[in-house]
Amino acid sequence: MAYESSLALSLTPYTAGEQPKIPGLIKLNTNENPYPPSPRVAEALQGLADSLRLYPDMEATALREAIAQVNGVVPEQVFCGNGSDEVLAFAFAAFFAGKTLAVPDITYSFYPVYAKLFGVALHTVPLREDFTVDVPAMQAEGPIALANPNAPTGVRLPLERVRTLAEHCRDKDAVLLVDEAYAAFAEENARPLMDDFDNVLIVRTFSKSHGLAGLRLGYALGSRRLIDALRRVRDSFNSYPVDRLAQAAARAAILDTAYTEEAVRRVKATRDGCAEALRALGYQVLPSETNFLFVRADETDAAPVMQALREQRILVRHFSAPRLKAWLRITVGTQEEMERVVEALGRLKA
């Protein structure tokens, strides 16, 4: 008899990008921000140590008010969790358990893991040849989840197409989950849909645009009804997922909109310049609306290119799935880091 439950034995856990301790490494494998968070974060954390004696505000009231203000919604339409990964997990449990969920075949690789954990059947819909979402094919039984812009491709589905999916889900009494981890780097986001749909759940993170991957703070925007369902799941699991330090730091970060806009502007400028330079070298680069580039680094398998970059202390991400294996996902770092990447890929092409 095994000690482990059959559920535990049946899981195939998510594999996160590695966090190696190599001196001088240019780390471009997990889509972190190359810039630190707003200086207001450090100020907000000052003197909080003594307050850690007490449990945090389980509703994260002040943080939710700040998120609501910045997004033009009311706090009852905001839910906070320990990273958007946790918010996504709660959403899978709240809205998809026992149902068949349509997802693109190429998307954030945590979705199949949560599907397995929470008893969600997946209807996997291949992306089209150009890595865009096949909107008609996504409209099957009921709920839909997609990352937009998508990971690891960086490609964004236009808002009007997302609206079509929202309408389909509404007709089926189902939730459309739009994972907007990278929306701050995109030209459009799904926020306008919230005015027309009570079945659209938008999930965002502080990990990318706000330079706070180490804080673990994610949030959802949705109708009061959807937010209430997330709260029910949270309180059936862990009533205090967001600690006092995270609440204070994230609040300071989201209210410093000028700082975030500038950091995002710099990342986008570096991204677009780097994409152009790589295309000039003959590489195919997908149009990115994120803080990473998806680059076709080989005809068939880019694993040796990843290895060659690693030997030059540049760490990028390679996926071995058949449709992805010729490509590398390269996080946008500082201007100097990306110049090193272009130089290295230039040498490898020569």
Ligand SMILES: Cc1ncc(COP(=O)(O)O)c(C=O)c1O
């Ligand atoms: C599409 C997508 N969603 C969610 C996440 C998780 O972000 P967080 O750090 O908030 O858990 C990531 C992280 O890489 C992501 O790429």
